[in-house]
Amino acid sequence: GEDFVVTPWEVRGRVDYDKLLQHFGARRLTQAEVSILERYAGEVHPLIRRGFFYAHRDFDAILKWHGEGKPWALYTGRGPSGPVHIGHMVPWILLKWFSDKFGLEVYFQMTDDEKFYDDPDMKLDEATGWAYENALDIIALGFTPDKLHLIVDTKDIKPLYPIAVRVAKKLTWNTVKATFGFTDSTNIGLIFYPSLQIAVAFLPTELRGQPTPVLIPCAIDQDPYFRLARDIADGLGYPKPATLYSKFIMALTGESKMSASNPDSAIYTIDDEKTVKRKIMNAFTGGRPTAEEQRKYGGDPDICPVFHYHMLFDPDDASVEKIRQDCKSGAMLCGECKLRLYEKITRFLKDHRERREKARGRVDEYRISVKL
Ligand code: SF4
Structure with a gap:
């Protein structure tokens, strides 16, 4: 198999x-x-x-x-x-x-x-x-x-x-x-x-x-x-x-791919801040079952979607590396890590949504046939 x-x-x-x-x-x-x-x-x-x-x-x-x-x-x-x-x-x-x-x-x-x-x-x-x-x-x-x-x-x-x-x-x-x-x-x-x-x-x-x-x-x-x-x-x-x-x-959610049938598996650009927060706070992590164990043994960023999104959306290498280290050493708990991701994603989405609304009604200007 x-x-x-x-x-x-x-x-x-x-x-x-x-x-x-x-x-x-x-x-x-x-x-x-x-x-x-x-x-x-x-x-x-x-x-x-x-x-x-x-x-x-x-x-x-x-x-x-x-x-x-x-x-x-x-x-x-x-x-x-x-x-x-x-x-x-x-x-x-x-x-x-x-x-x-x-x-x-x-x-x-x-x-x-x-x-x-x-x-x-x-x-x-x-x-x-x-x-x-x-x-x-x-x-x-x-x-x-x-x-x-x-x-x-x-x-x-x-x-x-x-x-x-x-x-x-x-x-x-x-x-x-x-x-x-x-x-x-x-x-x-x-x-x-x-x-x-x-x-x-x-x-x-x-x-x-x-x-x-x-x-x-x-x-x-x-x-x-x-x-x-x-x-x-x-x-x-x-x-x-x-x-x-x-x-x-x-x-x-920790599944192998995001799916449209489970909206909680992904963050949509039209999700409001409350929804984004709920999805991130409920996300699957590479963390331990208890805070005590996490402090002692650390988490596993390699299997963690929260870390994955830090990696995808944080332009600063040093900041991403610090999250990895603090996860592995147990210095940071998942709750804090998720909040930091929420802040990053919210910042990205806020600007994105403004530019997105500005584009409304202008799509045809970008269509190829208009120029042919
Ligand atoms: Fe994932 Fe962050 Fe928890 Fe590590 S600390 S397992 S990267 S959520």
Whole structure:
């Protein structure tokens, strides 16, 4: 039996990230590659420095490409089926950093079609509505319309469709069935859908009329899509997309992944302060059953979602290291640690919510079709 399962749709069990790399065939990020990044960017983002983004395909090649003065772009996506939680924002924060450091344009696909195909109860208008609502969280990161190109699939298909058609011709039923686990009862929308997700990887090349590879920062479970994209790129005359893979965001409840069916497992950007506090104070921890034991033996930050969020949202290395030490030594108890996290997250969310509301009504300015 397998002790863990990872697909684009589910994560179960305790994940062995090394085994996962072997399974997918991606490479661990090396210090040499991080040093090259540092040379170009002037710094290394904490999410990379702390090993949260830990693996890749051709990240070294795209840095080399950059060094030769050639154009590249960023690509990521979001399945809009509900509110955004702060875990969703983590790769987007890195995306914004890359965009700023390297002056890159961002192609951001909102897959309202896929969410509609995938969820029997989802209405199409509803999924598209979520795309607009979720776009507020992306714009709130501080993008300007010349750098962010939102693609709402059901609205902005025009530039994508000719590419998707070429992609679809290269993908057989056998291939997508094996890659995504489709069955005879899978609707044909879902079966076609990978061609659309892959098409965005080739879009910047079409728009610029010259080879423009993309870098895709995402969680490692998205690898199957982009492995396919890489397999067919050559045959279609496009450069292969590069990827940068993260580990998974821990659920506050201690489960292996956050789930929409359990809203307490994640902090949503629209949660009010009271809700955020309740979720953090009720979170699973790596602490001991009693304060006395904790003082004596210390806690385990490695399995603790509270520590995980300190690591993700505190830009100060020394502060994160101090939390780790104070946890392990028993100098700090979980209650205090949680309060400190609550303060950090509240500060982040307060600014975020203001910028988010400012973006309301302005989403169309960021949509790609407006500019075509
Ligand atoms: Fe987690 Fe903080 Fe408790 Fe350590 S002290 S187990 S990091 S909540």
